[in-house]
Amino acid sequence: MRRSIVIVLALITLGLSAVAILRAAHADPMPFERGSWSKLAARHAGQPTIIHFWGVTCAPCLVEMPHWGKLMAERPDMRLVLVAADPLPQPVEQVNGALQRAGLDRAENWAFADRFNERLRYEIDPGWSGELPRTVLVAADGNRTVLPGVADLSTVRKWLDAQPRVHN
Amino acid sequence: MRLTLSTLAFVVLAGAAAAQHQHHGDAKDAFTATPAFAPDGTLWVARGMADRVLVAKSTDLGKTFSAPVSVTADPISIDWGPDSRPQLALDRTGALVVTYAIFQDKRFNGRVYATRSTDGGASFAPPVPVTPESTSQRFQTVGVDPDGRVFAAWLDKRNAAATIAAGKPYPGAALAYAWADERGGFSDTKLAFDNTCECCRLGLAFAGPGRPAIIFRNVFAGSVRDHAVVTFANPTTPGPLRRVSVDDWKIEACPHHGPSLAIAPDGSYHAAWFTGGAARQGLFYARADNADAPFGAPRALSAPDRQPARPYVLATANAVHLVWKEFDGEKALVRWEVSQDGGRHWSEPRTVAETADASDHPLLIARGAQVFLSWLTKNEGYRLIAIGEST
Numbered sequence: 001m002r003r004s005i006v007i008v009l010a011l012i013t014l015g016l017s018a019v020a021i022l023r024a025a026h027a028d029p030m031p032f033e034r035g036s037w038s039k040l041a042a043r044h045a046g047q048p049t050i051i052h053f054w055g056v057t058c059a060p061c062l063v064e065m066p067h068w069g070k071l072m073a074e075r076p077d078m079r080l081v082l083v084a085a086d087p088l089p090q091p092v093e094q095v096n097g098a099l100q101r102a103g104l105d106r107a108e109n110w111a112f113a114d115r116f117n118e119r120l121r122y123e124i125d126p127g128w129s130g131e132l133p134r135t136v137l138v139a140a141d142g143n144r145t146v147l148p149g150v151a152d153l154s155t156v157r158k159w160l161d162a163q164p165r166v167h168n
Numbered sequence: 169m170r171l172t173l174s175t176l177a178f179v180v181l182a183g184a185a186a187a188q189h190q191h192h193g194d195a196k197d198a199f200t201a202t203p204a205f206a207p208d209g210t211l212w213v214a215r216g217m218a219d220r221v222l223v224a225k226s227t228d229l230g231k232t233f234s235a236p237v238s239v240t241a242d243p244i245s246i247d248w249g250p251d252s253r254p255q256l257a258l259d260r261t262g263a264l265v266v267t268y269a270i271f272q273d274k275r276f277n278g279r280v281y282a283t284r285s286t287d288g289g290a291s292f293a294p295p296v297p298v299t300p301e302s303t304s305q306r307f308q309t310v311g312v313d314p315d316g317r318v319f320a321a322w323l324d325k326r327n328a329a330a331t332i333a334a335g336k337p338y339p340g341a342a343l344a345y346a347w348a349d350e351r352g353g354f355s356d357t358k359l360a361f362d363n364t365c366e367c368c369r370l371g372l373a374f375a376g377p378g379r380p381a382i383i384f385r386n387v388f389a390g391s392v393r394d395h396a397v398v399t400f401a402n403p404t405t406p407g408p409l410r411r412v413s414v415d416d417w418k419i420e421a422c423p424h425h426g427p428s429l430a431i432a433p434d435g436s437y438h439a440a441w442f443t444g445g446a447a448r449q450g451l452f453y454a455r456a457d458n459a460d461a462p463f464g465a466p467r468a469l470s471a472p473d474r475q476p477a478r479p480y481v482l483a484t485a486n487a488v489h490l491v492w493k494e495f496d497g498e499k500a501l502v503r504w505e506v507s508q509d510g511g512r513h514w515s516e517p518r519t520v521a522e523t524a525d526a527s528d529h530p531l532l533i534a535r536g537a538q539v540f541l542s543w544l545t546k547n548e549g550y551r552l553i554a555i556g557e558s559t
Contacts, residue, residue: 057249057276060421087250087424115199115526115546118475118495126473126497131423131444148444149419 029095031113032083037123040081040110044138048163049079050156051136055086056094058132062102064150069103071153078160080104084111085120087130140164198246199526200253201544203533203552207258212289213542213550214254214266219243221254221268223289229540230552239283239292245270247278247306250424251369253529255309260316264289265352267298267308267320276367278306280322284352298322298346298354303329305344307426309370315377317403318348321370323384327362340387341366345380347403360398360406363387369426373483375435375459378403383412383429383439393417395427395441399459413454413466415445425477432483436510439463440479440490451476451492455511470494470503470517482532482539489539489556491520491530499523502530502541506556520555523547 030036040051052068054061072080082104084095089112099105114120121128125146128134135147137159147155198216205211211226215236220243222236247269254268264285269278279302281295299305304325311319324344331338343361346354365385373381379400386396386409395412412427427441437456443449452466469492470476479492488507493500503517521530523545531542533552541553 058421088248116500117526118477118493118500122475122495122497126475126495129425129442129444129449129472129475129477131419132421149421 028092029082029084029099029109029111032085032110032120033114034116034119034123036110037120040083041138044079044081045142046140047079048140048160049081049138050160051081051083051138052151053083053085053132053134053136055084055132056090056098057086057088060150061133062098064133065098065102065104067153071156072104072107075157075160079108081108081110084109085117085130085132085134086112087117089113089115198248198252199544199546200528201542201550202253202255203531203540203542204256204258205533205535206262209535211552212256212258212264214239214256214268215544215550216246216248216252216254216268219246221246221266223256223264223266223285223292225289226552229554230550234289237285237289237292239266239268240295244268245272247271249276249306249367251367251426251529252278252307253369255320257310257312257318259284259312259318259348259352261286263352265310265318265348266292266295267310268295269306269308269322272302272304276306277304277325280305280308280320282320282348282352282354293352296353299324299344299357301326301357304341306341306367307369309372309382311372311374311380313374313377313380317378318352319345319372319380320348320354321345321360321372321380321382323364323366323370324357324359325366327359328366338363339391340364343370343382343384343398345382345406358404361386361409365393365422367422367424371427371429371439371481373429373431373437375399375431381429381431381437381459383427383441385423385426385441386411391418391420392445393419393423394443394445395439397429397437397439397456397463407459410456410460410462412439412441412463413443413452414447415443415452415466416447417443417445419444428479428481430481430483430488432488432510433485434510435459437463438481438483438488438490438511440469440481440492442477442479451479453479453481453490453511469505476503478529480530480532482534484534484537484539486537487539487556489532490514491532491541491555493527493530500527500545502543504541504555521551521553 135151137145197218200216215222224233224236283295308322323341328338368385371383381399425442430438450472451469454463456463474494502521504520525546528544
C-alpha cells in the first residue's frame, strides 16, 4: 500500500516535471542557426505562411508586435512564424518577455543564435541587409511578398483572404 | 615555432572572446578591436570585451602583444551595440586616451567614459564620464588633430529628454563634441546639431588644426535618415550641415550602420555610407572637391545581394583607400580599392582578407605611407594586414 502511494507520487512528480519541461520547451524560441531557414521553409512548404522578423533591440518592432498578437487571436487559422533577428543575439529571457507581452509566445518562434548574421541573412534573402521589422508573406506556391518596415495589417488581412484554403 | 608570453596573452584573450560566443546567452558581448599607432610606430589596440575594455601594445605590427591591461578596475556593462566600439588616441604628450560607452539601463541609454594612461599603458586613471549630463551618450569617436589635440564627438540625448519631457517630439539625438583639456578630460561639452540618427557610428577627419569634420546619419524632415557632413570653422564653431546625398531613406528606426569620412591633403572629402533609401540601396562612395563644395554623384560599391557593409575610408599623403565587408555566400570578405588621384579614379576592388565566421568591422590605419587593414575575426583573432604594397 505504502509502496504504491510512493509509486503514484513518483509518477505524479514525473508527470508534473514532464509538463514543466514541455512548457519550457514550448516557451523558448527555437535557435535559428545555419540551415534553419531551409528547415523552416520545408516545415511550411505548400502552406500560405507569414514570417515576421523582429528584434528585442528594435523599438518599432516592440510597438508593432502586439498588433500581430491581436491578428493571431483574430485569425487562428493563420500560419505565423516569428524570427527574432537581432544583429547580436539577445538573451532568451528577453526574447520570451517581449513575446509574452505581445501575446505571441504560443506562435512558432525562432531566435537568431549565431553571431555570423551575414550568413543567416544570406540564407533567408541575400538582398536583405538586416533592417527590422520585416515581414515575408509566402504563398502556397512559394511566391514571396516582402513587406519591409512596420507591416500594414490590412494588407496582410487582404493577402490572407486571397490565399486558397489548404488543409494539413 | 616559439611562443612568447605576450603572444600567449593575446591568444588567451582571443580564445576567451571566442568561447563567449559559443553560448546563446552571451552572444551579445562586445567583440571589437580599435587600433592606433604611436609616433614611434608602436601599435596600440583597445579591445571591447564582454565586460571590460582591454588595451595591449605590439612593437612588431601585431604579431605579438603585451599582456593586456583593463582600463577599469571592475567589470562594466559595456555598450555592445553593433556600431559601438571603444576608441583610443595618443595625444601630443604621448598619453594614451581611451573612451568607451556603457549601458546605464535596459533601454539602451548610454554613458561615455574617458580615461588615460601617462605611463605607457601600464595603468589607467579612474575613468570619468565625458560630461556630467547623465541622460544618454553613445557612439563616441575620438581623433587627434594635426596639432596633437584630442577631440571627441558623440551622440547625446540631453535635448531629446528635455523636449520629450515638455510633451514635444524629438527625433533622434544631438551631435555633441568636446576638446580634451590639460588633464585629458572632456568637461567642456557643446552641441553642434539636434536631430541626428541615434545609433549609428560617426566618422571623423580633420580639415586642419582645430578643424574637425564629422560625417553622421542625420534625421531630415519626414524621418529621412540620410548623411550629412559638418566641418568646423574653428575649434568651437561648427559650420553648416552639408548633405552628402539624397538617398531618401525614410525609416522610423535606426539602421545601426554608420558612415566613414576621410580628407585628403588636397582638401578633397571622401565619404562612404550605407543606405536603404528610395533613391538607392546598398553601399556608396562620393567625393567633394573641398570643405564647401557639394558632394558628387554616389557610386555603388559591390552589389546589394552581397550585403556590402561597414565601409572605411582613409587618406594618406598620396592615396585614398577604401575598404568594406561583403558576403559571398560562405565567407565574409574585406574588399579594398585605392585611388591615386584624389578619388576621381579607383582601382578594381580586391579581396584583402576573409573569414568564415563572425567579424568586427574592417578598419584602416596608416603608419606613414603604409596602410594596414585592422580586423578582428572570431576564427583568426586580431590581424593587422599590410595592404597596397604592390601599387
